[in-house]
Amino acid sequence: MEWNDPITLLKGVGEQREKKLNKLGIYTIEDLLIHYPREHKDHTQLAKVADLEMDVENTFLAKIKTEGVNGRQGRYVFTRLQVEDETGCVNVLWYNQPYMKSSLKLGEWYLFTGKLSKKYGRKEVLSPECERIGDQFAGGRIVPVYPSVEGISQKLLRNLVAEALVQMGVQEERLPLWMRQEFRLAERSFAIENIHFPKTEQAFFDARYRLVFEEFLLLQAALYALKREITTNNDGIVFKKKAALKKIVESLPFSMTNAQRRVLKEIENDMSQGKIMSRLVQGDVGSGKTAVAMAAAFWAIQNGYQTVMMAPTEVLARQHMNAFREIFAPLGVEVVMLTGTQTAKERREILERIADGRAQMIIGTHAVIQKNVSYAKLGLVITDEQHRFGVRQRGALSQKGGDPHVLVMTATPIPRTLALILYGDLDISIIDELPPGRQEIDTLAVTSRYYERIYTFLEKEIAQGRQAYVVCATIEESEKLEVQAVTTYAEKLRTRLKSCRVACVHGKQKAKEKQEIMDAFVRGEIDILIATTVIEVGIHVPNATIMMVENAERFGLAQLHQLRGRVGRGEEKSYCVLVSDSKAEIAKKRIKALTETSDGFVLSETDLKLRGPGEFFGTRQHGLPELKIANLYRDMEILLAAQTAVERLFEMDEMLTLDEHAQLKMSFVKIYGGKTLDI
Numbered sequence: 001m002e003w004n005d006p007i008t009l010l011k012g013v014g015e016q017r018e019k020k021l022n023k024l025g026i027y028t029i030e031d032l033l034i035h036y037p038r039e040h041k042d043h044t045q046l047a048k049v050a051d052l053e054m055d056v057e058n059t060f061l062a063k064i065k066t067e068g069v070n071g072r073q074g075r076y077v078f079t080r081l082q083v084e085d086e087t088g089c090v091n092v093l094w095y096n097q098p099y100m101k102s103s104l105k106l107g108e109w110y111l112f113t114g115k116l117s118k119k120y121g122r123k124e125v126l127s128p129e130c131e132r133i134g135d136q137f138a139g140g141r142i143v144p145v146y147p148s149v150e151g152i153s154q155k156l157l158r159n160l161v162a163e164a165l166v167q168m169g170v171q172e173e174r175l176p177l178w179m180r181q182e183f184r185l186a187e188r189s190f191a192i193e194n195i196h197f198p199k200t201e202q203a204f205f206d207a208r209y210r211l212v213f214e215e216f217l218l219l220q221a222a223l224y225a226l227k228r229e230i231t232t233n234n235d236g237i238v239f240k241k242k243a244a245l246k247k248i249v250e251s252l253p254f255s256m257t258n259a260q261r262r263v264l265k266e267i268e269n270d271m272s273q274g275k276i277m278s279r280l281v282q283g284d285v286g287s288g289k290t291a292v293a294m295a296a297a298f299w300a301i302q303n304g305y306q307t308v309m310m311a312p313t314e315v316l317a318r319q320h321m322n323a324f325r326e327i328f329a330p331l332g333v334e335v336v337m338l339t340g341t342q343t344a345k346e347r348r349e350i351l352e353r354i355a356d357g358r359a360q361m362i363i364g365t366h367a368v369i370q371k372n373v374s375y376a377k378l379g380l381v382i383t384d385e386q387h388r389f390g391v392r393q394r395g396a397l398s399q400k401g402g403d404p405h406v407l408v409m410t411a412t413p414i415p416r417t418l419a420l421i422l423y424g425d426l427d428i429s430i431i432d433e434l435p436p437g438r439q440e441i442d443t444l445a446v447t448s449r450y451y452e453r454i455y456t457f458l459e460k461e462i463a464q465g466r467q468a469y470v471v472c473a474t475i476e477e478s479e480k481l482e483v484q485a486v487t488t489y490a491e492k493l494r495t496r497l498k499s500c501r502v503a504c505v506h507g508k509q510k511a512k513e514k515q516e517i518m519d520a521f522v523r524g525e526i527d528i529l530i531a532t533t534v535i536e537v538g539i540h541v542p543n544a545t546i547m548m549v550e551n552a553e554r555f556g557l558a559q560l561h562q563l564r565g566r567v568g569r570g571e572e573k574s575y576c577v578l579v580s581d582s583k584a585e586i587a588k589k590r591i592k593a594l595t596e597t598s599d600g601f602v603l604s605e606t607d608l609k610l611r612g613p614g615e616f617f618g619t620r621q622h623g624l625p626e627l628k629i630a631n632l633y634r635d636m637e638i639l640l641a642a643q644t645a646v647e648r649l650f651e652m653d654e655m656l657t658l659d660e661h662a663q664l665k666m667s668f669v670k671i672y673g674g675k676t677l678d679i
Contacts, residue, residue, distance in 0.1 A: 037144035068101035244302035283431030285565025305379025542570030
């Protein structure tokens with residue numbers, strides 16, 4: 001059996017089961033073997049029936065004493081039977097599993113795992129897992145528990161994995177011998193077997209270490225290759241005329257902070273050295289990233305090159321266009337915007353101006369990387385809110401010109417160690433200072449019982465000429481999610497706050513309608529803007545002083561921090577009100593963290609601890625594969641070891657041409673695609 005063989009080659013996997021396994025991302029034998037357990041249960045400690053503990057999970061061996069009986073209790077069908085060992089007997093009960101009656105044979109021994117409960121004076125083990133003695137996993141084992149879907153039982157997954165391991169036999173080693181020896185790594189076959197069915201606790205830890213190391217190694221090597229391709233395969237454009245930088249900095253309506261000047265100096269060094277700049281600029285909400293990007297763009301233009309800036313939404317693209325025109329127009333620089341919603345005539349005219357070089361500063365959405373966009377002389381590419389673009393999209397934009405410099409901006413603060421992973425192909429700059437005058441925002445966490453007080457407060461602020469945002473999690477009411485919906489919430493507020501002008505904006509509206517509402521809010525013609533997270537990035541309204549977030553538990557910390565950053569931009573005191581009735585501990589901790597600090601980097605560390613990296617900053621959004629077993633927060637030490645291994649690997653064999661690195665190279669190409677990484 002081979003890694004790439006279909007899952008249907010295993011016993012018991014027909015068309016229906018195949019579809020359900022596909023929902024788990026399992027299509028091949030390899031997919032199954034890297035569908036790692038989410039936890040393990042220790043079934044090595046077996047209890048006697050007489051010693052079963054109440055309301056805790058017990059694992060015990062018992063013989064079927066009575067035949068199963070099916071009955072009905074209200075809407076539920078139940079199956080009840082009695083089991084025994086030498087110390088006594090106990091009832092076992094399943095709901096809505098009538099097949100259990102015929103599947104358990106009288107007089108045979110089974111391994112049961114379940115909780116003992118007492119109801120109506122009768123002790124029963126409710127819905128236990130059970131496996132017949134003689135089966136692969138009957139007793140004395142540490143048992144895996146897998147992520148699953150309805151219709152795919154834990155027992156089935158264990159049986160499939162066990163069969164696949166037997167059929168596969170010894171697995172081909174990916175990592176060279178020198179690396180396994182130097183970093184004390186278990187063999188791959190041992191690791192795969194013991195991550196599923198560990199023979200001992202130490203075997204599990206050794207297996208996990210090896211698999212986490214390998215996953216990090218592949219990711220780091222891929223990013224290393226990508227960075228090497230950018231920085232060594234091509235010479236970068238050398239920008240001169242440094243007086244232009246001084247001119248644009250002096251043209252700004254404010255003085256740059258020391259942090260902004262430091263980052264601009266790093267950009268200047270990159271773009272004048274003859275290498276291709278590939279730099280990430282991180283900065284908290286309101287730290288002044290756009291001003292730095294503006295200075296770099298103006299310098300590129302004064303050197304005779306075009307600059308293109310790609311934003312994730314049309315709203316943000318339009319805001320950037322207005323900001324750039326305000327500064328660039330008096331300096332004689334033509335700024336154009338390119339989006340997917342323009343008329344054919346508008347688009348044709350703009351494309352002509354881009355192609356012949358009259359358009360010097362081009363701002364847009366994904367439209368700027370489409371095939372029909374041809375640049376006259378592209379020298380600098382800027383992407384805003386990079387976590388919404390994949391690595392490949394950034395690459396597509398870079399290929400539009402003769403190897404332009406690349407500047408990436410993100411307002412999502414990321415711990416530096418995590419940034420090194422997610423942006424391994426970029427150098428990193430951090431603007432860690434807010435401009436003077438930015439208001440401290442009071443953040444309050446309340447329950448829905450406080451609605452009347454909140455609404456009174458809203459009326460008071462609006463009566464004084466202020467504006468407010470209200471953010472909801474969904475667009476329409478959902479029976480499953482008890483969350484405030486934008487459309488119905490707008491009606492509710494119009495009824496309650498009759499003196500206030502209320503409007504709503506969300507992702508299902510047409511771009512033109514959305515823009516008109518946003519523009520009206522910016523002009524002060526709307527008092528309260530009710531929205532989905534469409535306003536998370538991009539709106540700059542200094543007069544808005546309240547950010548109210550409904551069902552705050554539905555949002556991540558990074559997202560809530562972004563939303564809070566929409567206020568506090570003017571001279572007036574600003575507030576962020578987080579409304580949540582959630583009893584979940586993780587939600588309470590997340591919301592509490594927001595009330596205690598406004599430092600985005602501190603919050604990002606907290607988010608990682610509470611939720612893990614997958615939700616905080618999914619690697620899929622980067623065009624990188626999802627991590628199957630590694631945890632970017634918990635496994636930092638293994639990550640650093642893998643980084644050291646990658647450095648040694650490329651020092652030894654830069655193009656991976658040695659026979660001992662052949663399997664590793666094949667793994668890179670398979671996971672990341674030869675086109676992207678050119679190795």
